[in-house]
Amino acid sequence: MKSAGITISGLTVGYGGPPVLDQVSLQVRPGGTTAVLGPSGSGKTTLLRALAGFVRPARGRIEVDGKVLTGGQVLVAPERRGIGYVRQDGALFPHLDVTGNILFGLPRVERRRADQVGPLLELVGLSPSLARRRPDELSGGQQQRVALARALAREPAVVLLDEPFSSLDTALRAATREATLNALTARGATTVLVTHDQAEALSFADQVAVILDGRLAQIGSPAEVYDAPATPEVGRVLGDTMLLAGRADSRVVNCVLGTLDLAEPATGEVLVMIRPEQLVLGNPSGPAARVMSVAYHGPEAMVRLGLPDATTRLVARVPGHHAPQPGDTVHLTVPAQVRSFPKKHPHTSPDS
Incomplete structure (x- = not known):
């Protein structure tokens, strides 16, 4: 899998009222992991949705691997962006087993290749013996890992994680987070994680972007934003x-x-x-x-x-x-x- 850098320039997004995101600019290096941290309503999930192509910004530009996905008259459809998206609830299909869920997003001709499911399950820390189970026969952590395996099945250069661990208990959240990070690192995917959990952001990412009231308040390494916050407000978000x-x-x-x-x-x-x-x-x-x-x-x-x-x-x-x-x-x-x-x-x- 080829890693791809992300460049966001002057991104402004609104839903008919005041901007939810206002002039946000951000870069993620190829193969890097960036956590977008902020309180509820700060605009962090809107940033992820704009990256995925689910919303059209009022202004700004989004590039992945040098290709313009959003900007001016350009708005590449979500399914053509080569981006994997893992939602908070996993969004597995209850009527499909694990194999069916993982293969669902692939082109029809590739959905018959059930032999690739086992290696994908192992990649996210699950046993291939789970391949025929349905979602209701899995724990919450297992469901989230299956959702990640489904996102990785298409070999995306970029993976977006929308608070995927928030509904899990503390021990399960830590184990699932570690398995997720290991799988993404093994694939070399460029990753953007949205979270409101400062400990999760600091431990998961090599870069943390703090968003407050729709604006990028600070960006840097976990140590930089924690030890040297730009403002007291950023300091409070981090702990x-x-x-x-x-x-x-x-x-x-x-x-x-x-x-x-x-x-x-x-x-x-x-x-x-x-x-x-x-x-x-x-x-x-x-x-x-x-x-x-x-x-x-x-x-x-x-x-x-x-x-x-x-x-x-x-x-x-x-x-x-x-x-x-x-x-x-x-x-x-x-x-x-x-x-x-x-x-x-x-x-x-x-x-x-």
């Missing part, structure tokens, strides 16, 4: 954050947690962004805080803290076996470098 008022002086900032090191120089009044895992409990040299509550999650615990000023509330993520008890007094330090933003954003409480 829990706290914003504290501070005064920056070059590479340090002073706030209620003391003097902290900045990842990038800044001057004047700022908002300091701290993630729960950056707060370390136990160093007696740090400011004291009272443990308000502890939410135990097994390997980790979320600890809600109150500072003596009675207004600042913080959340720390700590190993579950090191969690303090409600009512304890702990001392806080932030040994990691932190990010700051100009103080034009309103103060917000911890997002958790």
Whole structure:
């Protein structure tokens, strides 16, 4: 299978009202995996539908492997784009068995080639013995892998995944996601995943695109968008954050947690962004805080803290076996470098 790069330029899509997508430009390298992350209603699924050819943009251009699929008067039909599409529910045909579902999208003459079903099932981590089962005889994770096998049967250069793991339980979601990524990597397919799950986006993709209110807010590697969000809003999409008022002086900032090191120089009044895992409990040299509550999650615990000023509330993520008890007094330090933003954003409480 030949990998194909994707180039999206100035894409604007609407449904009769304000644009759902507004001037979105994005590139996906051949064989790359991009996760499009954003809250509900941000426009991420509309982006996927435009790529697939299901909606006609008001403006903009989409190219795959240098070929214009959307732009000007050009609108290549979905079935002629060479793009595989896996929906959230899998969309398997209940009256067909696994073999029939996988072969359904192929040209009629190729649908007789049942011998290719076994290798496709193995590619997505399923046993060929499932080939004669119907969808209602499969688990949710198995159904999603069959849907992926159906998409790969046509050997598409590009595969689009529309929140395909969201309906699965936690353990099944992780296993299905890993099998999906392995299959796509083995085929060399260029992949675009739409999700609202930040952990899924960070672990699945080599590039993350954050969409907020129909606009591309930031794009970069998982580490770049998580560690260096362009705005507090992007930071919140990628995980829990706290914003504290501070005064920056070059590479340090002073706030209620003391003097902290900045990842990038800044001057004047700022908002300091701290993630729960950056707060370390136990160093007696740090400011004291009272443990308000502890939410135990097994390997980790979320600890809600109150500072003596009675207004600042913080959340720390700590190993579950090191969690303090409600009512304890702990001392806080932030040994990691932190990010700051100009103080034009309103103060917000911890997002958790």
